[in-house]
Amino acid sequence: MPDTMARFTETECMICLAARLLEDRKTVFVGWGIPQVVAMLAERLYTPNLTQVFEFGAIGPRPLTPFVRGTMGGPSNVYRSLQWTTMNWAFAYAATGYLDYGMIGALQVDPYGNVNSTLLGGSYDRPKRRFPGSGGGNEVASLCWETIVVLKHEPRRFVERLDFMTSPGYLTGPGAREAAGLPRGTGPYRVVTSQALFGFDDETKHMRLLGVLRGLSADQVTRGMGFAPVVAEKVEVLEPPTREELAVLREAIDPSRMIIGREAG
């Protein structure tokens, strides 16, 4: 039984819930930022044989900790890789179907799992705020078999209509990806926050609430969202971060707490 008395930050919880989604003995394309931390935690605790793939050409590294926020291609990130190659080949692994999972962050997500990481507010030419854009996120969300989107649990990030669609989810619904020319059988698999886990309805490709953090209700986690997700018949209870997960995060991966923050009080 996990120890639910541990205190944790929202970011820690988001990272832990995401790390439990990865599958051992598979491949995952890891996006910049939080997904890197998720993959490190998963490797330490749950998926020691998961092959991590990075857009800059590192295939299967065993990243060293601590992790320095913002870094991606440095020696500790690419330590003891299976292969060092280049960007065109890294994306080629995704394009040819070798990569089971992809994991990316998001500013906004819509009911079909489409992702915005480009801008917020205003118009395209004069946005209110501008962010980095796709990076390799569009490749990850388009080409990996199953994409996991990790984002903060802020209801305003779940919108009916994105300010900008950077990377594809199911676009406008069933069949839309294939019609646009994206590889058959790919698409968003899970959307995970610090409080909730979503999947997608097989028929409608609409976002579906699968789980909520222990102590919260489906109403609580979906309140304020810009659309109403389908709620699964049986909503799973997501256990909060365990002491073991928190210890790995705090002692090994991010001892300076630059990423995970410090718990209040």
Place this chain on the structure above:
Amino acid sequence: MKTVASGESAYHWVHPDDFREWVRLHKSREATDKLMTEHEAVSRFVADGDYIAYDFSSLTRGPQALVREIIRQRRRHLWICAEFTLHESALLVGAGCADRIDVGFLGYGDYIGRAVVEGRVRVFEWTNGALAARMLAGARGLPFMPMRNLVGTDTFVRSGARAAADPFSGDPVCLVPALHPDVFLVHVHQADVSGNARIFGTNLFALEAAMASKKVIVSAEEIVDPLEFRKEPAKTTIPHFLVSAVVHLPFGAYPGGVPGKYELDLEQIQQLNAIETEEQVLAYLEAFVYSVRSHAELLEQKVGWGRLADMIRRGSIREGYA
């Protein structure tokens, strides 16, 4: 091939045959001595209005000393390829050198986002993969490269890509135009004076970009004997006949690191991350770019041996980088 959808953005374009003629006329096949200072390399090979690409990132083996020299020489109206980058776009836009950016990854920190919001720089949407594919098309002498993503999104709409019916399967496929930068900047572990170059570790598209670009400036941590390349030819990343200039710049990636040589200067990186305003970017540029005449002066006067020695000490991972 029938076009089924078109992105609406402008894109940098050179006809493949025009590029071939440029190569025929301007890229020397002879292994001449191209060693020069960063001042001379940028003076001779970077012009106002040029399209500039670089490899790898601001934190890892980026051509930071060359970027600072471009800023010092106050080039204008550059169009940059912001692929897998962090700070270069902020510095080049902050200095008034660049006014167009192909994204990729726009960059990190609040300054560059504000510059877009305030209309001081024009952004063209691509993805890291699309820019790498464009570079591959350029390197293969092809007019475009098909790819399986980008389509279906606003990123596509705001790019210069096309979607067409694939003549073989009939399915829609994304086409991105070949990219032929005017200038490619790359910082490498080892080069010889003619431009043969070795990178240890991963790279984005060093060979593709060196092949596809009109002018290539290589800066190197170490200048080695040309015979070294012939002894271990499998280690050559870029052969000399692609290269315009070679500059010997130890710590040329500063404040980033070079794998196998030295780790990044985290304090300096955090200072760059924190830049938000025009005043802050100009203060940074004054302190670390304009106030010195060369990379050597930066290292001597602003960084100092203690800090460099610490970067070497922390760069203790050597496996794979030789």
